[in-house]
Amino acid sequence: MLGEIWSFQGRYRTLHLTWFAFFLTFVVWFNLAPLATTVRADMGLDLGQIRTIAICNVALTVPARVIIGMLLDKFGPRITYSSILVYAAIPCLMFATAQTFGQLVVARLLLSIVGAGFVIGIRMVAEWFPPKEIGLAEGIYGGWGNFGSAFSALTLVIVAGWLSFAGGASVDGVILNWRAAIALTGIIAAIYGVIYFFSVSDTPEGKTYQRPHKTAGLEVTSIRDFWGLMGMNVPFAAILAVLAWRLQKVGFLNSTTFPLAILAILIWYGAQSWGVIRTNKDLLLGRKTYPKEDRYSFRQVAILELTYIVNFGSELAVVSMLPSFFESTFSLPKSTAGILAASYAFMNLAARPSGGLLSDRLGSRKNTMGFLTIGLGIGYLLMSLIKPGTFVGSPGVILAVLLTMFCSFFVQAGEGSTYALVPLVKRRVTGQIAGLVGAYGNVGAVAYLTIYSLLPMWIGGGAEPTPAVVAASNSTFFQILGIAGLIVGFLCYFLLREPKGSFADLHEGEEETPALSAV
Structure with a gap:
């Protein structure tokens, strides 16, 4: 496989198209960091507010990765990846046109969902490469795609400078059009989403895409595993509660909105747990027993x-x-x-x-x-x-x-x-x-x-x-x-x-x- 990595034929074509999709989601997800100082100066934000926006950048990524994993198994990686790439343009444009701190926060919360795109390519690559080569293929997908965060840090300030002919914010005598730069990342991602949709298929010819029987929650194959899954889902809600607490500490959530945020987290955890129960209902009621070869x-x-x-x-x-x-x-x-x-x-x-x-x-x-x-x-x-x-x-x-x-x-x-x-x-x-x-x-x-x-x-x-x-x-x-x-x-x-x-x-x-x- 090592000698064929640079080929753009067959499965290697799918690999390269897919890691680049991941690359663009990380360029979008990390497009604030290199321009944060400029955004803060232009919008008149204090340190607590810019840190709040940074926290919002990861707030919904946790539940989004869980939910997108379900959608991926149901609809396949081609349509799921294309959709999230096209979706990326919406919060980018919202952030680029925001005029208030509240609008920046809402846009960043919606943009944090884009950080969940990584999981989609894992299954796409697995469909195209055999088990004996899956490690290197997934490693290339993850490593080269993950470089999108570093690429964003290295280039977006330069891009914002190039776009300064259309205006921008002046920081230390340098004019940077942060709005156009952030909008551009979303637009490029959306265009590539369309290209990706028409350039790949979920599986090679002759293979069938295997879907789970139900996608409301992870299917397990024993009662013991059911309780293990329920226990391992608790940290998702706990970490969202920590994020809400941090948002309260920086003043974004107050004594009224903080309890509402905790209630929303509990509702999400309850819905997630109910989805797991519905998916595994027959197993829990003893109506279904998995044969040994189908268990994990x-x-x-x-x-x-x-x-x-x-x-x-x-x-x-x-x-x-x-x-x-x-x-x-x-x-x-x-x-x-x-x-x-x-x-x-x-x-x-x-x-x-x-x-x-x-x-x-x-x-x-x-x-x-x-x-x-x-x-x-x-x-x-x-x-x-x-x-x-x-x-x-x-x-x-x-x-x-x-x-x-x-x-x-x-x-x-x-x-x-x-x-x-x-x-x-x-x-x-x-x-x-x-x-x-x-x-x-x-x-x-x-x-x-x-x-x-x-x-x-x-x-x-x-x-x-x-x-x-x-x-x-x-x-x-x-x-x-x-x-x-x-x-x-x-x-x-x-x-x-x-x-x-x-x-x-x-x-x-x-x-x-x-x-x-x-x-």
Whole structure:
């Protein structure tokens, strides 16, 4: 497969078209960060308000990934991906034309749904590549598509400058048309959504797209798994409650609207639980028993959810704090600190495909997952040693960047390894499993960022944090990430099972046909 990656024929054409779809959703999802300072100055926002908008950017991604996983299994990846790409233009245009803080918040909440697009391509790629090659294919999809966030950070300020001929906001003497730049990302995504719809199919010729019997909730195959699923769904509601609490802390929600937000979260969790009950009603009432060959263990899904907390969840959190970490640790200019911090995200291009490739080649997807997750834990523990005065001067900065890149390799390779396993758990509900696992990544990000924001207060006893307290809280934060990684890594070794047919030529339920063998 390695020699055919650059081909634009057959399944490789679908792979390239699909990772680019993911790339555009991440360009859209992260289009605020590089222009946040300009938006704040132009709209007259205070620090709390711009942070509120940033929180809104991830608020609905958690439930959206769950819901889109259901829609994906029902309607197929072609129409689902095309729809979310076209939809992206709506919140982008709303944000670009907003005149008040409230309008910015509503637009950003709607735009956070676009961040759920990732899960769609997981099933599309799985339909086109056999189990023995699924790791590298999913790794390329995830790693190259994920680069959309870095591409947005690197280019949108330049694009906003090019578009300044039509007006814009002046910040430090530079005119940037942030409205046109953000609108442009949505328009490009929508155009590509139409192109994608007419350029791909859900499966190769001769294959049938397997759909679950019901899509209101994840189908499980035993009573024990039902209760496991119900328990693992609780953190979704809990993390949304944390987000609501943070919105209250920055003043967006008040004593009247905060209880309404909590009520809405409870209603959503109740609807989600009722959907699971309806889907599995016959199993619960004893009217249905799954034959052995059709069963799967939900424990597999639960452990993959935990791995995605510690790899993708930690990546989102670390990417958010790393520029300020380098700036405060080494007393660097903001621009230099930002460039050094980008080394973490840039590893995605190679690390995530490498994780998938290792999963394909090492002969055990389970052991590869465990190895990479433990490596992640060790990497974060090493990063906790980076403190002011520990690594000094240019050699110290270089060593810190090398440690960061070492850690980020295991983080992102672990992400690739996770999604080398997801499509092999149970084929007909791959979309829902991908959605649940992906949503747990966002659960981890919000949880980690909440801990990160509170650590200086805890360590400093509630007083204004001193540089020493900030350094101690940064070190503690990396230690928390490292310990969590080690724990989940050991769970992979002892509780994760090697999926049946991990390295087979055909997926579950497929039979060799002349049309399929020609793909």
